[in-house]
Amino acid sequence: MTSQNGTGFIQVSHPNDFLSLYLYAKMEPALYLIPVTLGETELSRVLPAFNAEVIPQIRHFIVEDVRSARRFLKKVNRDIRIDDLTFYPMGKHASPELFASYLCPLEKGESIGVISEAGCPAIADPGADVVAIAQRKGLRVIPLVGPSSILLAVMASGFNGQSFAFNGYLPIEPADRAKRLKQLEQRAYSEHQTQLFIETPYRNAKLFAEILRTCRPQTRLCVAAGLTCPEEFIKTRTIQDWKKHPLPDLSKVPAIWVIG
Amino acid sequence: MTSQNGTGFIQVSHPNDFLSLYLYAKMEPALYLIPVTLGETELSRVLPAFNAEVIPQIRHFIVEDVRSARRFLKKVNRDIRIDDLTFYPMGKHASPELFASYLCPLEKGESIGVISEAGCPAIADPGADVVAIAQRKGLRVIPLVGPSSILLAVMASGFNGQSFAFNGYLPIEPADRAKRLKQLEQRAYSEHQTQLFIETPYRNAKLFAEILRTCRPQTRLCVAAGLTCPEEFIKTRTIQDWKKHPLPDLSKVPAIWVIG
Numbered sequence: 001m002t003s004q005n006g007t008g009f010i011q012v013s014h015p016n017d018f019l020s021l022y023l024y025a026k027m028e029p030a031l032y033l034i035p036v037t038l039g040e041t042e043l044s045r046v047l048p049a050f051n052a053e054v055i056p057q058i059r060h061f062i063v064e065d066v067r068s069a070r071r072f073l074k075k076v077n078r079d080i081r082i083d084d085l086t087f088y089p090m091g092k093h094a095s096p097e098l099f100a101s102y103l104c105p106l107e108k109g110e111s112i113g114v115i116s117e118a119g120c121p122a123i124a125d126p127g128a129d130v131v132a133i134a135q136r137k138g139l140r141v142i143p144l145v146g147p148s149s150i151l152l153a154v155m156a157s158g159f160n161g162q163s164f165a166f167n168g169y170l171p172i173e174p175a176d177r178a179k180r181l182k183q184l185e186q187r188a189y190s191e192h193q194t195q196l197f198i199e200t201p202y203r204n205a206k207l208f209a210e211i212l213r214t215c216r217p218q219t220r221l222c223v224a225a226g227l228t229c230p231e232e233f234i235k236t237r238t239i240q241d242w243k244k245h246p247l248p249d250l251s252k253v254p255a256i257w258v259i260g
Numbered sequence: 261m262t263s264q265n266g267t268g269f270i271q272v273s274h275p276n277d278f279l280s281l282y283l284y285a286k287m288e289p290a291l292y293l294i295p296v297t298l299g300e301t302e303l304s305r306v307l308p309a310f311n312a313e314v315i316p317q318i319r320h321f322i323v324e325d326v327r328s329a330r331r332f333l334k335k336v337n338r339d340i341r342i343d344d345l346t347f348y349p350m351g352k353h354a355s356p357e358l359f360a361s362y363l364c365p366l367e368k369g370e371s372i373g374v375i376s377e378a379g380c381p382a383i384a385d386p387g388a389d390v391v392a393i394a395q396r397k398g399l400r401v402i403p404l405v406g407p408s409s410i411l412l413a414v415m416a417s418g419f420n421g422q423s424f425a426f427n428g429y430l431p432i433e434p435a436d437r438a439k440r441l442k443q444l445e446q447r448a449y450s451e452h453q454t455q456l457f458i459e460t461p462y463r464n465a466k467l468f469a470e471i472l473r474t475c476r477p478q479t480r481l482c483v484a485a486g487l488t489c490p491e492e493f494i495k496t497r498t499i500q501d502w503k504k505h506p507l508p509d510l511s512k513v514p515a516i517w518v519i520g
Contacts, residue, residue, distance in 0.1 A: 022325075033416065038462055042310070044309040044310055045308060045310045045405075046305055046307055046308050046405045047308055047405075047444065048304055048305060048306050048308055049304040050302070050305045050306070058500050059444070060493075087483075120415055121415065122414070122418075122421045123411065123414055123415055123421040124414045124421060124422055125423070127415075128419065128421045128422075129418075129420055129422060131415070131416065131417070131418035131420075132418030132419070132496070134481075135417070135418040135495070135496035135497075136418075136496075139434045141416045141418075141494055142416070143412040143415040143416040143494075145305075145306045145405070145406065145407045145410075145412070145488065146405065147306075147405045148408070148411050149401075150411070151383065151410070151411050152403040153264075154382070154383055154406070155380055155381065155383055155387075155391070155403040156293065156382075156391065156401045156402070156403040157294050157391070157395070158382075158389075158391035158392030158393075158394070158395045158401075159388065159392070161383040161384060161385065161386060161387070162384055162426075163424070163425075163426060163427055163428050164426055165423075165424070165425035165426075165453065166423065166424055166425075167423055167453075168422040168423050172393065173373060193425065198511040200302075210450060222395070223277045227403075227430070228405065232307055232402070233356045233419050234402075234403075235395070235403055236392070236395035236396075237395075242485060
């Protein structure tokens with residue numbers, strides 16, 4: 001059974017909807033925001049089959065890291081010929097002035113993909129600058145579905161999902177850090193808004209100790225680590241309960257910290 | 261090639277990673293948070309194949325709406341025998357006191373699924389209360405990957421993805437509403453925090469007019485509507501630019517409003 005929808009995709013349905021195949025008569029030229037896994041896990045664990053149909057049709061990729069982007073593309077489909085692709089760096093050492101030029105292929109009608117190091121591009125990761133320029137130029141931007149540790153953490157925390165804020169990293173300096181923690185805890189109470197933040201894995205144990213020291217005993221803390229991976233750990237407890245339960249070793253596991 | 265990971269899943273790999281099949285020797289008993297589509301779109305557009313492997317093994321479902329949950333399950337796999345399943349309502353008229361009892365099967369080792377009306381359960385949707393009780397009881401909670409209009413909107417807006425807040429609905433009363441809009445705009449500037457909110461579709465045009473009237477000319481507004489569906493519309497413009505561009509008819513399209 002085939003059908004054509006508004007986007008110009010021809011779709012071949014299968015009795016099992018998850019096995020549908022999309023054949024693109026003409027894929028809509030766009031800046032495709034392409035999520036990747038959050039760690040060592042199968043692509044089919046976290047990415048829709050649709051993404052694997054779109055990706056092989058893209059020839060230009062704006063990426064945080066070329067090597068890991070190549071590895072990802074090979075995993076998506078080993079028939080992709082990496083040498084035929086063009087990669088444009090958007091990592092720490094890339095010059096933002098170049099970003100506008102990266103979008104030239106799209107202005108000529110060729111799709112571009114954006115790939116960051118983990119999870120969804122432009123969320124707690126580079127990519128937002130490129131998207132902003134695309135929006136300014138009136139180019140079509142299509143975000144693909146994939147794993148976001150922020151979203152998964154809010155879902156699994158049991159905290160308010162009608163109002164939540166992701167706050168990135170806390171300040172490094174101890175006094176600023178404690179002040180910021182207090183401020184986020186205060187906002188969780190006063191606005192009933194769930195507060196999320198992150199830390200580099202090797203500092204996780206230290207951050208945990210700081211939270212136990214700084215927050216009120218009845219405040220609830222959710223630690224969500226290694227999401228969607230075999231080592232996944234998601235636990236919500238009050239601060240006073242956490243004081244009785246040691247944290248597993250998260251020194252190498254990306255974690256999201258949630259106060260509710 | 262088969263391998264067994266820490267969670268007790270036996271996994272059969274395929275050269276194309278997206279076609280891997282998971283065979284569950286024993287699926288980990290848990291409260292599975294099961295996302296659904298955001299509208300009329302194929303499941304394979306927005307849901308990983310993994311979800312379709314997990315769902316048929318679950319016999320108990322806590323759902324926002326029984327009819328649409330049944331329809332979704334049949335779409336996932338038409339071999340699922342709906343009559344063998346038990347559904348527990350968590351919609352508007354459900355009593356929160358019952359929620360704890362819903363979790364009894366899991367306490368005996370049987371998995372339970374949570375399904376809301378659109379997107380991810382417990383995010384701008386019911387489900388968080390049930391998850392909170394599961395966390396309190398120390399039960400395992402596993403969030404599955406799926407589409408979140410909030411996340412997709414942040415990605416595609418081009419706004420700051422290092423700091424963003426979802427604020428649910430604005431107040432209804434006009435003066436409160438304008439005040440709240442001003443407050444969110446102020447926070448977008450003072451904290452460089454992207455601000456998101458939602459409205460029921462039939463009020464979208466009115467909200468748009470209110471935003472144009474209330475916000476500063478240089479403030480950027482992203483309207484993200486019908487995400488992942490054929491009618492998808494995502495556009496970022498300054499308020500002064502929006503004044504020159506009419507909005508398409510979104511009176512029946514769920515939209516996310518983003519100020520950056």
